[in-house]
Amino acid sequence: MVDLRSGEWLDDNRANWDDRVPVHVASEMYDRGVLRSGGSQLDPIAAAGIARLFPDGLEGKRVLHLQCHFGSDSLSLVNLGATVVGIDFSEPAIEEARRMAAELGVADRARFIQANLYDARHMLPEPESFDLVFTTWGTIGWLPDVSEWAGIVAWFLKPGAPLYFADGHPTAWMFDYEGEPSPDAGLPRVRFPYSVEGPDVLEDPSDYADSAVAIAHARTWEWTHPLSETMRALRDAGLRIEEFEEHFRLPWRIFPAVVPLGDGMYGWPDTKWIPLGVELVARSSR
Numbered sequence: 001m002v003d004l005r006s007g008e009w010l011d012d013n014r015a016n017w018d019d020r021v022p023v024h025v026a027s028e029m030y031d032r033g034v035l036r037s038g039g040s041q042l043d044p045i046a047a048a049g050i051a052r053l054f055p056d057g058l059e060g061k062r063v064l065h066l067q068c069h070f071g072s073d074s075l076s077l078v079n080l081g082a083t084v085v086g087i088d089f090s091e092p093a094i095e096e097a098r099r100m101a102a103e104l105g106v107a108d109r110a111r112f113i114q115a116n117l118y119d120a121r122h123m124l125p126e127p128e129s130f131d132l133v134f135t136t137w138g139t140i141g142w143l144p145d146v147s148e149w150a151g152i153v154a155w156f157l158k159p160g161a162p163l164y165f166a167d168g169h170p171t172a173w174m175f176d177y178e179g180e181p182s183p184d185a186g187l188p189r190v191r192f193p194y195s196v197e198g199p200d201v202l203e204d205p206s207d208y209a210d211s212a213v214a215i216a217h218a219r220t221w222e223w224t225h226p227l228s229e230t231m232r233a234l235r236d237a238g239l240r241i242e243e244f245e246e247h248f249r250l251p252w253r254i255f256p257a258v259v260p261l262g263d264g265m266y267g268w269p270d271t272k273w274i275p276l277g278v279e280l281v282a283r284s285s286r
């Protein structure tokens with residue numbers, strides 16, 4: 001049983017993400033030009049998902065963004081009209097998110113909290129106060145316990161309000177993602193089991209946003225959660241799965257073998273070998 005509030009897993013992962021922040025801030029992938037001109041940088045999958053959920057827009061909506069990184073998606077949601085609270089455990093990420101909110105002049109509608117996700121209820125004692133919980137692309141794989149995660153999501157949602165979730169497909173996480181990006185790199189090899197007790201503890205100094213960089217704190221603790229486990233956790237927390245989709249594209253180069261599709265998305269060049277992304281909406285049934 002992992003201690004969710006402290007331990008080596010948390011210290012290693014936080015140090016790793018702290019190192020990535022300046023790399024990502026300087027990267028082309030995280031360029032914030034669109035944000036600065038008042039737009040949204042949500043990837044096409046999340047942008048369409050939010051538009052489906054809120055056809056009249058986000059004006060006046062309160063959004064909780066879990067694992068918000070340095071706030072690009074949070075501030076995109078603000079630019080779409082929402083008031084957002086973002087939570088992330090990385091101090092440099094939260095500092096940059098606050099700095100950017102101030103630069104954009106939207107600090108009154110964007111609050112950023114530095115906290116381990118599992119401390120969220122203590123840091124933000126506002127149950128049933130959000131119209132949307134939003135979390136995307138690189139989320140539960142960093143978390144040891146999806147049941148506790150789902151409980152936290154449910155605790156924050158207003159009755160009847162949705163969770164919007166999009167992430168790498170757990171099938172895709174089974175494959176090796178190392179190697180130089182190249183269209184003829186071949187298919188990735190199976191490296192990790194689909195279901196395993198405990199974490200994969202990895203030593204990997206590479207970063208997905210900048211292949212030239214070596215991250216100093218290279219050790220990470222990651223968990224593959226089978227889809228059934230995630231869906232069961234959400235259901236047990238009192239959420240009803242309303243939408244579920246598998247995608248053959250996602251907004252980063254997960255394997256050398258996937259190719260740019262435009263709009264910041266990557267996918268298979270021809271045959272759809274395995275799904276790359278998963279998207280779901282689960283609604284509080286209280």
Ligand SMILES: C[S@@+](CC[C@H](N)C(=O)[O-])C[C@H]1O[C@@H](n2cnc3c(N)ncnc32)[C@H](O)[C@@H]1O
Nearest residue numbers: 017067069073088089090116117136137138142
């Ligand atoms: C891949 S990034 C998410 C990216 C996000 N979609 C964005 O806006 O670019 C993963 C984030 O999870 C955060 N994180 C990882 N484990 C966490 C934890 N236990 N509590 C809070 N944040 C965590 C990291 O600091 C990082 O910002």
